[in-house]
């Protein structure tokens with residue numbers, strides 16, 4: 001068999017990865033028909049909405065969808081038809097951390113991957129290249145292959161590839177247009193290598209060939225977990241140093257700048273923060289921890305686990321700083337929380353540190369007002385209800401209000417906590433905010449966002465992560 005020329009792609013899963021990734025493939029490859037399918041009717045309807053009110057917010061995404069939708073990009077709930085028509089199928093479904101059973105709290109829940117694979121096996125009538133796009137534990141492709149091969153019809157075959165996605169939310173379109181690398185893992189058999197070439201040819205429509213890396217299946221799967229673990233480790237390292245800065249009077253910005261000048265370290269991903277969030281880092285490290293333990297490598301497991309432990313410590317440390325600074329009690333006090341998304345330029349709140357902070361403030365019986373420019377109100381209530389199990393939502397709503405703007409959120413409050421690095425928070429009229437706040441007015445910058453000296457000149461008492469009082 002020679003590499004097939006791919007003409008029809010189906011993507012199972014119209015989420016943060018499947019949607020943008022396959023929309024960009026459709027844009028860059030007008031000769032390929034791309035159909036993104038999902039079981040979630042509301043999500044598919046939003047992707048198809050006439051006014052382009054897409055289910056996810058991502059800068060540049062609407063433009064991509066506007067150009068390709070209806071031309072060679074389609075969204076549908078007809079999963080079976082999508083599978084049957086395609087010669088290449090991306091499996092881009094969610095792989096959350098297991099909540100119960102063996103490996104609960106650590107292992108990836110592969111139920112969605114398995115269901116999608118079983119559906120392909122049940123309905124495919126011709127040969128398919130099946131591409132693992134979801135982030136999965138090492139050797140998941142083997143399970144997929146076993147399921148597919150056990151169900152293949154005479155004359156049809158399934159080739160499995162691993163093609164993990166490295167886009168970051170908020171810059172997804174930029175990342176997809178100019179990826180650092182595209183990684184494709186395959187079996188090193190003639191058929192596996194042919195399938196690999198078929199997928200590489202799709203990306204070669206816009207990605208320079210030297211950036212398309214081809215490796216073995218298991219290396220590809222592990223590289224995805226490894227990349228996220230190393231990135232998260234950098235943040236936990238800088239956050240650990242931020243605690244030392246606060247205690248000594250060193251300044252974490254200056255430290256990051258100084259160490260980032262070493263070309264072996266580099267300047268990126270060294271921004272101290274209230275802690276990393278997002279759907280991937282914690283989940284993927286815990287997955288690596290679970291894998292290490294399963295392989296009887298307890299020291300390796302403990303090493304990676306510490307990255308997550310440090311992140312939890314950083315969030316707790318920040319909440320405690322707020323309480324300590326507000327004269328050791330926030331009971332009955334009014335706090336504005338600016339930002340609820342896990343990072344700027346996304347409406348995604350999965351594992352957002354803001355959720356932990358608000359939960360901590362509510363448990364201290366403070367009143368909290370939240371403003372975020374992109375997060376849906378319904379999502380905020382869902383997240384808070386989940387963070388405070390057993391507390392009825394109507395009780396949460398007695399302590400929490402949602403504001404239509406940053407200035408509104410800050411009015412008549414004792415403190416402002418910056419939880420997400422939205423640019424608009426840097427640019428708000430801080431003098432106007434000060435005029436409307438109760439005095440003394442406190443600002444807690446969990447994202448190294450605002451000019452602390454300028455705010456102090458206005459009259460604020462400012463606490464910044466990673467800066468001691470003597471900095």
Ligand SMILES: NC(=O)c1ccc[n+]([C@@H]2O[C@H](COP(=O)([O-])OP(=O)(O)OC[C@H]3O[C@@H](n4cnc5c(N)ncnc54)[C@H](O)[C@@H]3O)[C@@H](O)[C@H]2O)c1
Pocket residue numbers: 012013014015016017018037038039040043079092093094095112113115116133134135136165166167168169279280
């Ligand atoms: N979010 C990111 O930035 C990012 C980046 C790289 C990799 N990843 C990985 O990509 C995968 C997907 O993540 P996501 O953020 O897009 O998740 P998501 O929850 O946004 O989307 C997954 C979608 O799959 C659908 N789905 C689940 N099972 C299905 C089935 N059997 N048939 C049809 N549709 C089904 C769900 O309804 C959902 O809409 C995960 O493994 C994640 O770790 C995510």
Ligand SMILES: O=c1ccn([C@@H]2O[C@H](COP(=O)(O)OP(=O)(O)O[C@H]3O[C@H](CO)[C@@H](O)[C@H](O)[C@H]3O)[C@@H](O)[C@H]2O)c(=O)[nH]1
Pocket residue numbers: 135165166167168169170228231235268269270271272273274275276277278279280281342343344
């Ligand atoms: O210097 C930094 C950089 C990031 N963060 C925080 O780290 C989290 C994750 O940020 P980022 O990595 O930019 O966003 P994600 O969308 O989670 O992307 C990560 O996770 C994806 C899912 O696996 C991968 O594809 C990406 O390559 C990887 O960067 C966010 O809370 C950020 O605020 C910091 O605190 N300091």
